[in-house]
Amino acid sequence: MDTLxxxxxxxxxxxxLQNLLWVLxxxxxxxxxxxxxxxxxxxxxxxxxxxxxxxxxxxxxxMFSGVYFGGLFGDSTMGILMNTPGQASAIASxxxxxxxxxxxxxxxALATAAIGAFIGGFIASIxxxxxxxxxADFSTKFGPAEFFALAVFAFAATSTVVTDDTVKGLxxxxxxxxxxxxxxxxxxxAQRFTMGSPYLFDGISLVTxxxxxxxxxxxxxxxxxxxxxxxxxxxxxxxxxxLSKSEMREALPAWLRGTAIGLPFGVVxxxxxxxxxxxxxxxxxxxDARRKxxxxxxxxxxxxxxxEAAGNSTTGMAMGALLSLGLPISATAAIMLAAFQQYGLQxxxxxxxxxxxxxxxxxxxxxxxxxxxxxxxxxxxxxWAKLLLIPRPYLYAGIxxxxxxxxxASSGSTxxxxxxxxxxxxxxxxxALDFPLAxxxxxxxxxxxxxxxxxxxxxxxxxxxxxxxxxxxxxxLYGVLLVVLGFSVVSRLRAxxx
Amino acid sequence: MSGQNNPTALSATYGKxxxxxxxxxxxxxxxxxxxxxxxxxxxxVTMTVPEGTSFPGPGFFxxxxxxxxxxxxVLLIVRAFRAPxxxxxxxxxxxxxxxxxxxxxxxxxxxxxxxxxVLGWIIGAALLFWAIARGFGEHRHIRSLVIGLTASSLVxxxxxxxxxxxxxxxxxxxxF
Numbered sequence: 001m002d003t004l005x006x007x008x009x010x011x012x013x014x015x016x017l018q019n020l021l022w023v024l025x026x027x028x029x030x031x032x033x034x035x036x037x038x039x040x041x042x043x044x045x046x047x048x049x050x051x052x053x054x055x056x057x058x059x060x061x062x063m064f065s066g067v068y069f070g071g072l073f074g075d076s077t078m079g080i081l082m083n084t085p086g087q088a089s090a091i092a093s094x095x096x097x098x099x100x101x102x103x104x105x106x107x108x109a110l111a112t113a114a115i116g117a118f119i120g121g122f123i124a125s126i127x128x129x130x131x132x133x134x135x136a137d138f139s140t141k142f143g144p145a146e147f148f149a150l151a152v153f154a155f156a157a158t159s160t161v162v163t164d165d166t167v168k169g170l171x172x173x174x175x176x177x178x179x180x181x182x183x184x185x186x187x188x189x190a191q192r193f194t195m196g197s198p199y200l201f202d203g204i205s206l207v208t209x210x211x212x213x214x215x216x217x218x219x220x221x222x223x224x225x226x227x228x229x230x231x232x233x234x235x236x237x238x239x240x241x242x243l244s245k246s247e248m249r250e251a252l253p254a255w256l257r258g259t260a261i262g263l264p265f266g267v268v269x270x271x272x273x274x275x276x277x278x279x280x281x282x283x284x285x286x287x288d289a290r291r292k293x294x295x296x297x298x299x300x301x302x303x304x305x306x307x308e309a310a311g312n313s314t315t316g317m318a319m320g321a322l323l324s325l326g327l328p329i330s331a332t333a334a335i336m337l338a339a340f341q342q343y344g345l346q347x348x349x350x351x352x353x354x355x356x357x358x359x360x361x362x363x364x365x366x367x368x369x370x371x372x373x374x375x376x377x378x379x380x381x382x383x384w385a386k387l388l389l390i391p392r393p394y395l396y397a398g399i400x401x402x403x404x405x406x407x408x409a410s411s412g413s414t415x416x417x418x419x420x421x422x423x424x425x426x427x428x429x430x431x432a433l434d435f436p437l438a439x440x441x442x443x444x445x446x447x448x449x450x451x452x453x454x455x456x457x458x459x460x461x462x463x464x465x466x467x468x469x470x471x472x473x474x475x476x477l478y479g480v481l482l483v484v485l486g487f488s489v490v491s492r493l494r495a496x497x498x
Numbered sequence: 499m500s501g502q503n504n505p506t507a508l509s510a511t512y513g514k515x516x517x518x519x520x521x522x523x524x525x526x527x528x529x530x531x532x533x534x535x536x537x538x539x540x541x542x543v544t545m546t547v548p549e550g551t552s553f554p555g556p557g558f559f560x561x562x563x564x565x566x567x568x569x570x571x572v573l574l575i576v577r578a579f580r581a582p583x584x585x586x587x588x589x590x591x592x593x594x595x596x597x598x599x600x601x602x603x604x605x606x607x608x609x610x611x612x613x614x615x616v617l618g619w620i621i622g623a624a625l626l627f628w629a630i631a632r633g634f635g636e637h638r639h640i641r642s643l644v645i646g647l648t649a650s651s652l653v654x655x656x657x658x659x660x661x662x663x664x665x666x667x668x669x670x671x672x673x674f
Contacts (some may be wrong), residue, residue: 393634
């Protein structure tokens with residue numbers, strides 16, 4: 001009952017007129033950026049990150065939750081209508097979703113996605129409310145060795161399991177780790193890799209790197225490569241975006257199965273929601289093959305419903321893991337973590353004690369964001385397609401201007417703008433040469449945690465590294481990691497045979 | 499996993515196979531990795547470590563990273579030389595780098611950085627807008643300058659004046 005009481009207080013905090021406005025703005029902006037071709041939800045969060053520093057923390061995070069979930073919805077809207085998912089996590093939804101659209105059922109596909117996202121996100125938010133305090137409590141038992149194990153887990157998962165190419169994934173991860181060690185060493189006070197420049201004493205800002213890699217690098221990429229590829233036609237949705245009773249009955253089990261598959265992945269730092277979306281898609285496909293009249297390949301409603309619910313339930317749970325353990329499992333969650341740090345808040349066990357108002361208002365705002373998105377997207381999903389009418393040069397020029405504004409305003413120096421351009425060029429190269437970008441962000445966010453916990457653990461044992469593998473919790477984590485890695489190898493082999 | 503046929507960005511985690519310059523393109527990233535590893539290595543050697551720092555000191559973790567970077571760079575170089583040079587992916591419609599666009603954006607942004615303190619936000623950002631739009635193939639210069647100026651003024655009003663973030667006013671130098 002205690003939890004419900006706290007959540008109730010959270011709703012009271014979140015339901016002020018001003019905060020509702022921020023949720024609404026966040027949902028609209030997030031969906032808009034997600035819908036725009038080539039821009040995904042992580043770019044939406046990255047672009048808005050510097051801007052939110054002008055707001056107070058609660059309003060900022062409430063807006064973030066709107067942007068985050070709105071962006072996810074926008075990603076899959078474009079996947080369905082144009083066969084161009086904005087983010088890897090929307091790929092699985094695109095297979096059957098786009099076929100539904102081609103089949104003249106675009107409006108129904110959008111409705112299926114919106115309701116699926118709602119169900120997945122809502123159930124996940126309920127789980128987070130009850131699980132996050134327990135997890136936070138549990139994580140107070142964590143010492144340096146356990147935190148190091150968690151970080152290693154996240155590194156391995158994001159750079160190997162999620163990406164197609166392990167060497168490229170690890171290279172990207174190490175670049176991120178390397179960027180993170182620049183600046184004054186917190187433990188010994190030594191200057192590291194600063195070349196004596198005071199601009200580098202505090203290190204390179206995570207905000208700068210995020211915006212550079214996810215936004216500016218993308219702009220350069222689109223300008224000199226992608227826009228020369230012939231675009232695809234958009235399917236204009238017709239009809240009412242609502243499902244008949246029989247369609248609801250058809251989709252409901254898939255929504256629930258998808259949600260169930262997605263939930264555990266939100267706690268395991270296995271790199272975001274693409275694995276569960278593909279798993280949910282695979283399960284539905286196998287179940288479908290057993291039926292008398294297989295629907296897959298012809299625009300199966302279940303093939304869209306399940307991954308959509310799975311993606312959102314993972315995303316919702318991931319917020320729980322972020323809040324209670326301080327562990328980001330995807331690039332977007334990593335950006336949220338950066339936002340917390342910018343406000344001087346450290347997500348993790350202590351956050352629930354130190355800033356309960358903020359945490360519970362944020363949790364409450366997840367529910368509000370879900371409802372707002374459902375209201376916003378069921379009737380107006382087709383309107384979003386109109387955004388495609390903005391001419392590309394102006395759209396991307398505007399985005400670039402926005403990046404520059406955010407970075408300059410949050411740092412106040414042109415040095416950070418130069419850093420933005422430099423890292424943006426590296427981001428462009430990585431993007432063009434097929435290097436995954438998420439490991440770089442994760443490496444940069446968790447690098448300092450990994451380093452301090454590694455050194456603390458070793459120092460307390462007089463330089464003996466075996467201390468890292470002595471606690472049962474750390475051993476369990478490494479064990480789970482091995483299982484996850486084994487699982488991904490098996491499923492990859494299977495995919496290759498198929 | 500699929501995704502190879504989608505021309506539009508699958509941003510963060512996915513990329514597309516591109517074909518410019520065969521072997522050379524596969525050596526770009528290893529070069530970047532090696533350069534960064536070298537920067538870290540030089541930094542570790544020249545680092546002044548305060549007295550009395552116990553064993554895993556400030557150079558320990560960066561050392562691991564530099565080693566890792568070098569190993570992955572070598573692996574990628576080996577792979578680049580062993581891979582067949584002509585890649586048989588894609589439909590052959592020719593995905594080339596548009597160097598002019600690249601120059602407009604990179605040089606445009608560089609110039610923006612250099613001129614921002616002098617020109618101020620409104621004029622500087624409008625010119626940035628124009629340069630980026632030019633990089634995207636927009637040739638109606640007056641139009642894009644007018645739109646850029648409108649956008650930069652709106653941003654200034656919204657973020658500097660309303661939300662209190664600081665943007666340089668530059669030569670316009672107005673006091674609000």
